[in-house]
Amino acid sequence: MPAFAPWGTPDTVFDALIGAWALERTIEGQARMSGTAVFSPLGPHMLKYREEGRIRLADGKEFDGHREYLFERAPAGFLVHFAETPPRLFHAIAVVPDGDALAGSATHLCTPDTYDSGYRFLPDGSFTIRHTVHGPRKSYLSATAFTRLAP
Template sequence: MSAPAPAFPPPPPWGTADTVFDRLVGTWDLERTIEGQASMTGTAVLTPLETGMLKYREEGRIRLADGKEFDGHREYLFERAPGGFVVHFAETPPRLFHAIGIVRDGDALAGSATHLCMPDTYDSSYRFLADGSFTIRHTVHGPRKDYLSATVFRRRGK
């Protein structure tokens, strides 16, 4: 009788900082809150492009604090980078939003960056969680804008 094989925990859903980019591909359900201003539910799809980038497109229903509702969408381009990824505004030519370097943070992987959109500042953080979901938080401060946007992404079908 042979000894049972040792039990190993399953690999983390995100792997390492260098595998997060590839694991973003697919369809995600999203839930967003913009503190005191609005909420959004919808989907985000990350699709590989021939350039090696990922096209990010989100679509959903936005509900303002006063109860008004409308459809909205947003697009970005994600580019692979050592130890993380770079996010560009989907413009021609693409314009840098921020670069995210990813590090291990307990059971999660995390990264953050700052973007100056004169005269306002966007402090962004990404967390890739052990359950396979991820979050993006944008804290925006400045004379024109002052809010926190928090979005939770869950893989479609999970």
């Protein structure tokens, strides 16, 4: 299988996530967020993900926000869990070649709404996560771009 520098192969994406990232998020028509995300090892098969940043709502109000997940190594990809006790599965991402990038997607039913998520690991070393949420309670697109911060 070809290597997708700097991500390598689907089996090496998990390890390449470790470290600090700048993040920029847009929640279509609702908010923007700028901040940082850190993937910290919790052992050989688990990463703690924590993001922190400043959120600006469409009406101009601003506040600080944060979110945490657990990423678990899986063959050719990873599982994402909500950071709860016990952890609860959000989705499983199988990473595959997609043009000059690596990508994966999954669907999560959060009754009554559905989250369609897509990850793209790009040749420049950045990555994106898009969540398209639709249902009777929620309807929006959240798009986040991650750029590696210097160590």
